[in-house]
Amino acid sequence: MLFTKGAEDRGVAGAVDAPRVIMMAGTTGTVDRLYIREWSLGMVGASSLFGDDEYYKLWLAVYDDNPSYSGWDESPYDDSLSETLPVMLDAVPSSPSAPVGSLLRTYETRYWFPKHQPTLTVAYPTRSPMVVDRSEVLCWLVNSAEVGQTGSLSCWYLGDWGG
């Protein structure tokens, strides 16, 4: 059961040399698994907001706990379905904060330069989604140590819940 979840226009402070969660995916229950099929991040702001050497370090990692966030309600792709989704963790913080719990594994790392790459979208092949197992939380994290100013972030993911 496909759905999207995310948030718009959230502030991400610059010059923070520590991991900050900008989006996360998981369920509040302990029996549901999620599959992440696509995700996207975009930064709003004038091109001059960022210097030539100001990068976010962006990585995807799985933790065993989560901070409390707010974001979009889940939006099913097929709204003719009568089924209801399990309760998902709210996806995005009003103010990005440190990850919570123990780090279980890290999937990948990217350098994200928002001046020239305003939107980053990753779509996984059908058989190769990112897996969020029971009681796990997939976090999109940034380190903004090299970024001089606060940026405004919009982001979403396409989740798949199979019951």
Place this chain on the structure above:
Amino acid sequence: MAAFQGMTRAEDVTLTAAATETLLQLVAASNHRVKLIGWGVSFKGTSVTEEPIKVVLKRQTTAGTSSAGTVVKVDDSIAETLQTASRISFTGEPTAGDELEVLNVHPQGWMNKFYPEGREIIVGGGDRIGIEVTTPTGVSPDGAAFFHFEE
């Protein structure tokens, strides 16, 4: 087992200008061939006018001088252990094999590629595949890379 997926990565690799360097290498275990599902690189250059970096996906036949990387399961509920390994932190280049893909990436840019199902690159049992970059003169950004694979 089949359909057992993993990822491995390299990060904060300081590249040398005007040099050819391997960022990350995937090593299939003996008799366990691997499907390459996707891969990607990103760089953090400091100038919009820097020349592009050549990025080559190629087969390699040795580890060169390198250190063991970390592989992680994509589905942690699977009890089995990944057999595939990776190599990072190269100070000596591996022996080169066939080049599979080549492209130019701006030093402030990134790329990622995921193969359509049924068209993944196969790394034979005991074989190796690497992401190799060649930097222009005066271009030495940090680089990061990842492989997404299936045993």
